[in-house]
Amino acid sequence: MYRPLIRNTASHCAVAARPIACKGYASSATPPPFNWEDPLNAKSLLTEEEIAISETTEAYCQERLLPRVLQAYRDEHYDKTILEEMGELGLLGATIKGYGCAGVSNVASGLITKAVERVDSGYRSGMSVQSSLVMGAIDMFGTKEHKDKFLPSMAKGKLLGAFGLTEPNHGSDPGAMEAVAKPHPTKKGYLSLSGSKTWITNSPIADVLLVWAKYHETGKIRGFLVERSQCPPGTLETPAIKNKNGLRASLTGMIHLDECPIPEANMFPDVEGLRGPFSCLNNARYGIAFGITGALEDAIARARTYALERKQFKGNPLAKYQLVQKKLADATTDAAFGTLAAIQVGRLKDMGEEAPEMISMIKRQNCDRALWNARVLQEIFGGNAASDEYAIGRHVANMYVTQTYEGQSDIHSLILGRAITGVQAFC
Numbered sequence: 366m367y368r369p370l371i372r373n374t375a376s377h378c379a380v381a382a383r384p385i386a387c388k389g390y391a392s393s394a395t396p397p398p399f400n401w402e403d404p405l406n407a408k409s410l411l412t413e414e415e416i417a418i419s420e421t422t423e424a425y426c427q428e429r430l431l432p433r434v435l436q437a438y439r440d441e442h443y444d445k446t447i448l449e450e451m452g453e454l455g456l457l458g459a460t461i462k463g464y465g466c467a468g469v470s471n472v473a474s475g476l477i478t479k480a481v482e483r484v485d486s487g488y489r490s491g492m493s494v495q496s497s498l499v500m501g502a503i504d505m506f507g508t509k510e511h512k513d514k515f516l517p518s519m520a521k522g523k524l525l526g527a528f529g530l531t532e533p534n535h536g537s538d539p540g541a542m543e544a545v546a547k548p549h550p551t552k553k554g555y556l557s558l559s560g561s562k563t564w565i566t567n568s569p570i571a572d573v574l575l576v577w578a579k580y581h582e583t584g585k586i587r588g589f590l591v592e593r594s595q596c597p598p599g600t601l602e603t604p605a606i607k608n609k610n611g612l613r614a615s616l617t618g619m620i621h622l623d624e625c626p627i628p629e630a631n632m633f634p635d636v637e638g639l640r641g642p643f644s645c646l647n648n649a650r651y652g653i654a655f656g657i658t659g660a661l662e663d664a665i666a667r668a669r670t671y672a673l674e675r676k677q678f679k680g681n682p683l684a685k686y687q688l689v690q691k692k693l694a695d696a697t698t699d700a701a702f703g704t705l706a707a708i709q710v711g712r713l714k715d716m717g718e719e720a721p722e723m724i725s726m727i728k729r730q731n732c733d734r735a736l737w738n739a740r741v742l743q744e745i746f747g748g749n750a751a752s753d754e755y756a757i758g759r760h761v762a763n764m765y766v767t768q769t770y771e772g773q774s775d776i777h778s779l780i781l782g783r784a785i786t787g788v789q790a791f792c
């Protein structure tokens with residue numbers, strides 16, 4: 366069994382306070398050994414609590430998730446009891462304080478996503494939607510009633526969430542969405558929600574769907590909590606999107622709302638416009654930027670093992686050849702740089718000093734570099750890369766999606782370009 370996360374308030378937010386032992390410049394005759402699994406000693410930047418959370422989550426993921434992922438990916442199956450297991454460990458909504466959540470630092474929550482994504486980006490996606498996009502939104506924008514009603518069961522993984530922003534005609538440009546909430550023609554105190562959302566993680570199994578739609582009176586975007594159990598037949602459909610090329614271990618679907626009655630009280634009261642969805646996306650994008658380094662590290666570890674074991678030309682291991690070594694050097698460098706950048710942004714988040722553009726920067730950089738490197742590492746496996754048993758093809762296919770969702774990399778380039786030049790280039 367795994368220990369649930371226990372919050373040690375003393376070491377919660379700050380960088381581990383350690384005495385600085387001055388050994389003098391270049392005084393050591395034997396420099397510390399290079400650790401290819403943590404080349405820049407990112408661990409030295411973590412608190413004891415963060416290290417313990419990381420180790421607990423890594424152990425759970427390697428022992429319980431890894432054995433399931435190959436079959437889940439083949440069958441395009443998501444076992445929703447995974448969220449209950451994660452809930453028991455305190456991994457869901459981990460940064461939220463109260464409501465049965467662990468209340469850990471943003472760096473600790475990044476380490477959780479990294480451990481899960483080391484196994485599979487789809488498992489991390491299912492968790493991120495629950496934690497950052499739905500629980501996070503309720504915590505940020507919900508009323509006390511929303512929080513009391515939804516957060517404790519969501520923290521346990523007993524109530525599942527989905528986040529509906531993307532529409533069939535509006536992906537990168539959600540401001541142009543067509544979903545709309547109008548007064549309900551017959552039910553007093555209710556709104557009538559209509560519209561379609563697509564590519565929505567967890568939608569086929571979600572109990573509560575956070576749907577973003579334009580409010581009739583103002584034309585501004587508002588957030589609505591749609592409870593599946595309260596929707597009359599025919600007003601809510603959530604068909605699965607089957608036969609995906611990537612993220613097959615997570616469930617993705619559509620949301621169709623046809624004059625669905627929603628209590629007015631289920632609308633987030635005070636947030637309007639794109640600030641609502643984008644605030645939630647910021648947290649989730651941070652999780653992706655941190656998490657994807659786990660998937661890249663897994664690709665590196667697998668490619669390294671393969672390169673050491675596979676022999677070609679006079680019985681030499683592939684690892685002996687310079688071109689192969691360069692591929693591993695490039696990927697290892699990018700994983701290490703990406704991890705440090707994610708920790709830095711996490712620390713700034715803990716202090717409330719992160720700019721959204723910082724998150725765009727690490728989401729774009731870490732996802733782009735992970736995809737590029739994993740695609741190159743795939744070559745080390747030769748023909749065997751075509752077999753799903755070697756996992757590398759699964760990571761590459763998943764990484765395409767991580768580079769695409771929650772703002773495709775080119776969109777994050779435009780966000781950064783706007784911040785650098787002051788000139789808007791979206792339209």
Ligand SMILES: Cc1cc2nc3c(=O)[nH]c(=O)nc-3n(C[C@H](O)[C@H](O)[C@H](O)COP(=O)(O)OP(=O)(O)OC[C@H]3O[C@@H](n4cnc5c(N)ncnc54)[C@H](O)[C@@H]3O)c2cc1C
Nearest residue numbers: 528529530531536537564565566612770771773775776791
């Ligand atoms: C497996 C999966 C799970 C997902 N889960 C969710 C979810 O849970 N909730 C949710 O709301 N959405 C989800 N999405 C949707 C995802 O966020 C969108 O696919 C993404 O935002 C891109 O939108 P689009 O697919 O409509 O592409 P488009 O917006 O049509 O873009 C296509 C291409 O054009 C480029 N482009 C667009 N506009 C510009 C421009 N102005 N300048 C330069 N280039 C531009 C884009 O960068 C992209 O490369 C998911 C997607 C996938 C694949």
